[in-house]
Amino acid sequence: MLLWQILIDGFAISSLYALGATGFTLIFGVTGVLNLSHGAIMVAAAVAAWAASGNLGAGAYPAAAFGVAVALLLALSTYYLIVRRLQLSRAVREEEKEIFILTATLLWGIMIQEAIAWAFTNNAKTVLPIVDGVVTILGVRTPANEIFTALVCWATIGALWLFVNRTLAGKAVLAASMNPRGVTLLGIELKTVYVGVWAIYGALAGVAGVLLGMFLGVSSYSAGPLTASAFSIVVLGGLGSVSGSLIAAYVVGYLETLTAYLVSPAYRAIPALLLLVAVMYVRPRGLMGRR
Amino acid sequence: MLRRALLSPPVLISLVVLIVASTLPLYVSGYVLGLLTIAYYFGVFSMAWDLLFGFANEVNFGPSFLIGLGAYTAGILDSLYQPPIALSIAAGVVAAMTGGLVLALPALRVRGPYFGLTTLVAVLILQNFVVVAAGLTGGEIGLTVPDVISISDKVNYWIALGFMGLSGAILYGLSRSPVGLILEASGQDPVQAGALGFNVVKHKLAAFLVSAFFSGLAGALMAFYLGAASVGTFIDVTVGVQVIIGAVIGGRRTILGAVLGAVFLVALGESLRPLGDLATFIVSAVALFVVLFFPGGLIGMVKGVREAT
Numbered sequence: 001m002l003l004w005q006i007l008i009d010g011f012a013i014s015s016l017y018a019l020g021a022t023g024f025t026l027i028f029g030v031t032g033v034l035n036l037s038h039g040a041i042m043v044a045a046a047v048a049a050w051a052a053s054g055n056l057g058a059g060a061y062p063a064a065a066f067g068v069a070v071a072l073l074l075a076l077s078t079y080y081l082i083v084r085r086l087q088l089s090r091a092v093r094e095e096e097k098e099i100f101i102l103t104a105t106l107l108w109g110i111m112i113q114e115a116i117a118w119a120f121t122n123n124a125k126t127v128l129p130i131v132d133g134v135v136t137i138l139g140v141r142t143p144a145n146e147i148f149t150a151l152v153c154w155a156t157i158g159a160l161w162l163f164v165n166r167t168l169a170g171k172a173v174l175a176a177s178m179n180p181r182g183v184t185l186l187g188i189e190l191k192t193v194y195v196g197v198w199a200i201y202g203a204l205a206g207v208a209g210v211l212l213g214m215f216l217g218v219s220s221y222s223a224g225p226l227t228a229s230a231f232s233i234v235v236l237g238g239l240g241s242v243s244g245s246l247i248a249a250y251v252v253g254y255l256e257t258l259t260a261y262l263v264s265p266a267y268r269a270i271p272a273l274l275l276l277v278a279v280m281y282v283r284p285r286g287l288m289g290r291r
Numbered sequence: 292m293l294r295r296a297l298l299s300p301p302v303l304i305s306l307v308v309l310i311v312a313s314t315l316p317l318y319v320s321g322y323v324l325g326l327l328t329i330a331y332y333f334g335v336f337s338m339a340w341d342l343l344f345g346f347a348n349e350v351n352f353g354p355s356f357l358i359g360l361g362a363y364t365a366g367i368l369d370s371l372y373q374p375p376i377a378l379s380i381a382a383g384v385v386a387a388m389t390g391g392l393v394l395a396l397p398a399l400r401v402r403g404p405y406f407g408l409t410t411l412v413a414v415l416i417l418q419n420f421v422v423v424a425a426g427l428t429g430g431e432i433g434l435t436v437p438d439v440i441s442i443s444d445k446v447n448y449w450i451a452l453g454f455m456g457l458s459g460a461i462l463y464g465l466s467r468s469p470v471g472l473i474l475e476a477s478g479q480d481p482v483q484a485g486a487l488g489f490n491v492v493k494h495k496l497a498a499f500l501v502s503a504f505f506s507g508l509a510g511a512l513m514a515f516y517l518g519a520a521s522v523g524t525f526i527d528v529t530v531g532v533q534v535i536i537g538a539v540i541g542g543r544r545t546i547l548g549a550v551l552g553a554v555f556l557v558a559l560g561e562s563l564r565p566l567g568d569l570a571t572f573i574v575s576a577v578a579l580f581v582v583l584f585f586p587g588g589l590i591g592m593v594k595g596v597r598e599a600t
Binding site (some may be wrong): 082085086089091092095096098099100102103104106107108110111114115117118122224228231232235266267269270273274276277280281284 | 344348350397400405407408409411412413415416419420422423479528529532535536539543567568569571572575576578579582583586587
């Protein structure tokens with residue numbers, strides 16, 4: 001009974017982690033940017049959906065769509081206002097660009113987070129779920145919303161997989177992650193690819209954020225931990241490897257659920273962090289890392 | 292060469308500023324003194340971080356791991372056994388340096404973002420343990436440190452100022468010494484520095500330990516100044532972020548700029564406090580503006596203006 005409960009709860013949490021981390025790793029793999037405003041963008045999506053249904057009286061579907069749109073907009077502005085500006089900057093030395101982009105996206109994330117706290121207070125908010133009710137699976141009473149979350153996560157990841165592997169535009173993205181210069185030689189504008197990837201990232205982060213808002217609820221405080229968990233999952237799986245991130249998301253998700261159920265919710269985050277440190281020491285490139 | 296370094300403009304300007312700052316208690320309110328005391332400790336945090344980033348080119352996302360170890364070790368020791376304050380502080384420094392060693396030995400083998408991440412994870416682990424071991428550390432509420440160095444805000448201010456001046460002198464001297472040069476070479480091109488016969492890992496490890504020494508010492512002193520230690524003031528990632536932002540907007544690779552950045556951040560944050568949540572927003576926006584448009588930081592801005600005229 002408890003075993004099934006852990007399996008089902010862990011699956012839903014892990015799918016959500018997987019979706020959040022996929023966008024993060026996509027951006028790193030293709031454009032080489034670690035976006036530390038990731039958590040803030042997810043929170044912004046959830047809060048936007050919450051505000052749309054609560055303040056404007058929108059239904060569950062339009063509210064969710066509005067949340068995703070906000071995340072898309074924020075992701076694109078992150079690229080245009082910050083990342084691109086620093087990448088093209090002549091005043092910053094090439095080897096220092098990474099730390100500048102990290103610092104700048106971190107500050108940008110804090111700005112988004114504080115703006116949310118100012119406009120909507122930092123109380124926890126739960127987004128109106130799209131599906132209601134409870135289903136009993138294998139004797140475990142499971143909210144239908146939990147199943148819905150896992151389904152949407154996997155559908156989105158599947159759609160991304162189809163896009164990257166089965167469409168011409170997706171193949172250009174894949175090629176850009178392998179060899180940017182080769183892509184430009186084939187006459188593909190690299191900037192267009194990057195903008196596209198940031199847009200996809202925004203949509204993924206938005207969906208993940210809105211689902212998180214329906215499932216667990218978010219507050220502006222969640223932004224930092226969300227970024228940290230995406231970061232650790234991506235590093236555990238190997239920077240830039242999508243399949244590695246998916247595996248790592250399940251490892252972390254189940255470790256946390258197991259600890260929360262069997263030991264105490266207070267220790268929830270610790271085993272995953274220790275595992276991460278162990279992996280960094282033994283195998284710094286992560287489970288499926290290329291380098 | 293040493294004499295020329297001692298008489299260079301940055302050193303002379305810093306001396307004048309230090310002398311002026313040491314007279315502040317005579318005509319400034321205790322409230323401002325308290326703010327500056329905190330700002331000076333943050334200045335030391337930022338300088339210690341700049342030695343690691345600006346010269347060894349290693350991004351330490353966990354300055355608050357070292358700071359927290361120093362502050363909490365000193366605080367816990369004091370609250371349990373009340374040994375002489377100096378002993379508690381020394382224990383804090385030893386803890387920070389040991390923690391730094393444990394963290395740096397394996398972490399320095401990995402490159403770039405991985406080093407940064409290892410240090411970030413160290414902060415999260417420490418934070419979790421402080422919260423979980425609430426019986427010892429006071430958990431989320433915080434730890435009360437029964438002893439204080441002094442109850443006079445003037446004395447506390449002078450201690451912080453003197454400590455910052457001394458740390459600044461040592462760190463600045465180190466960065467301008469042959470060792471600092473080797474460190475800078477190791478940071479910019481480790482392969483070539485190694486080929487010239489310098490032990491890159493040893494120098495980076497030494498830099499990390501020096502950084503840990505000053506972070507731990509400043510953390511322990513600050514805990515005794517505040518009479519309390521909490522996750523929010525010493526360990527939280529946002530504390531580390533503030534240290535990093537202070538160093539970056541002050542100007543990297545300058546050591547002294549870090550103090551400027553830290554004081555600027557504390558002053559800006561405090562003067563905007565009436566705005567509530569918007570204050571952090573504006574501070575971050577200003578810092579982002581500096582990072583985007585003046586990557587050389589405040590010191591770089593001054594230099595740029597002087598070169599332009």
